[in-house]
Amino acid sequence: MAFTAIAIYGYVDPRFKKSSFTFWVFTFLIAAMYFPFLFINWGFNTGILVIPMLQIIMFGMGTKLSLSDFKTELAKPKGIIAGSIMVFGIMPLLGVLVVKLFNFPPEIAVGFILIGCCPGGASSNVMVYLAKGNVALSVCVTTITTLITPIVTPLLMKIFANEMVEISFLKMMFSSFNLIIVPIVAGLICNRILYEKAAWLDKDRNILIIALFVTIAVFLIIPAAFPTSLTVLKPGLILGLALAAIVSFTKVIVKFFKGPKNWMDQILPSLSMLSLLLFVTIVVALIEINYWL
Template sequence: MRNHFFLAAALALMAIIALGMAGQEVGLGPVIMLFFVLLALGLGRSEQWRRLAFTAWIVAAVAASLFYPAPFRELWGFDLKKLIIPLLMIIMFGMGTAMSVRDFLGVVRMPKGVFVGLLCQFTIMPAVGFGLTKVFAFPPEIAAGLILVGCSPSGLASNVMSFIARANLALSLTLTAIATLLAPIFTPLLMSLLAGQLVPVNAWAMMLDILRIVILPVVAGLAFNHFFYERFPWLARTMPRVSMVGIAVIIAIITAAGRDSLLTIGLTLILATAVHNAAGYFFGYWGSRLFGLDRQSCRTIALEVGLQNSGLASGLALEMGKVATMGLAPAVFGPLMNVTGSSLASWWRGKVGDS
């Protein structure tokens, strides 16, 4: 069945090329959506490429919201942007259920690795994001969104990729946990410093938003995992799927809201986010090497730095009333980092012997 989906996707791709060459833009949207849906179904049934299925579903959702933005902006008179924060809080709750108190105790067991990882996390990506806004002539709010991605902490994606790469998973879990707890302090502070001249930044309001959107749901999920996990074992299987659907919906809503801006600067923004993402991997790895960490820990920190919590960045952009502009960089960064992160993790997995 897997080969049938790939074959159907190949036929859809040929149809896309034919329609494009013929200038038939009207029928292009449904065929592009069909291509990515078929590709996602095929990838989902492939042991080797299953990790990329989620990204294909994301791209299908993005294509749908670009070609048909109206249903993703408002449904039966309801503004769908109002769903972003509740969905993000559900995702953060799911993140909390995947954590335990032991993750925070890693500071005691691996103090050097945790210090280096946090230092890289809150210096490299903000600095690179700020630098890219000087290289690319983005409008101020879109540039601020790129910086916002860099100022956000890492998320669960880095833990998954560290597991795939056979890196230091304990260090990855600890870094994600501590960086998330530090986000209410460092994210508003860095945004005020680096993006304050681009958009108005209320550091106090942003800190409260992070506490409400991230910290409270994560703590609730952590408590649920600690006290009720044995009574609800199905939750561990369900929450990842719920989170993936939530992320897809959030990205589709943001894409529809910022469709006009994205069509204008889309390719340039993709290039900038790709450089941002790659720089996180590169400087995260070699920065850790300069501190004398082993290769396994360096790979972990590279993934922690390169893979950001783009969902949080999207939520903060919404709270600032600029999701259609500041929210675009997080919406592009999320799917992109899943492709690059899984590719890098798989490559490192094959080189685990030299750690």
């Protein structure tokens, strides 16, 4: 109750405004831990919301980025190289250190070291985004470390755990693309639609054509049969295209009614925070349920 009270109070007291979301997270975390059944079934299995929530957050990041941001980071690769080395250097060593300190049994120790040998994922990008850090650098590091994971992770496991872990390169790569790259690319496209200083993007007719084209693409992809290895990309493509269509239609509607030009900046932070809150709450609730079963 105290966390909830502080979170609500943050809306009226500027001193607590920036901390309000943090207290909401604590409130829902505690609720998910003590009353997990409230969050796992809302007439459907809420577990299916986990990936879409992360994809929406990734999409929100994409709308804050442009291709020039990535060009800037790739032109100075030191940050990407340093980040990649830290991911596959510090994390595995910390995993080994924790295993040694707590003297875990072999089956738990191997799993713990495996976690340390895996790359940063969507959650690291989310933390950088919420901390107003360098999202482009974070995404670049995450993408590169994910792509080299099928080679590096088994090697690290052999060094630190004396075991090899079977990994499907294509499955892991396409899963990462579905979760991170596809929604971010959709966000980049929307960033251009919203903020690009081009004459053709100022014409409502052209934006409507884009929106209609993307909407048709969504309805064509839904029944389409994908190759087995590419099936994992289908949900991300559908969600990404649907969000691009919504943004395009909304831009025309807002312009017609002479609404604020920064409407996306007003909506996305709240949508991203809500998605993060739902994601964390549902995941914690599912973990608690599985723990007690």
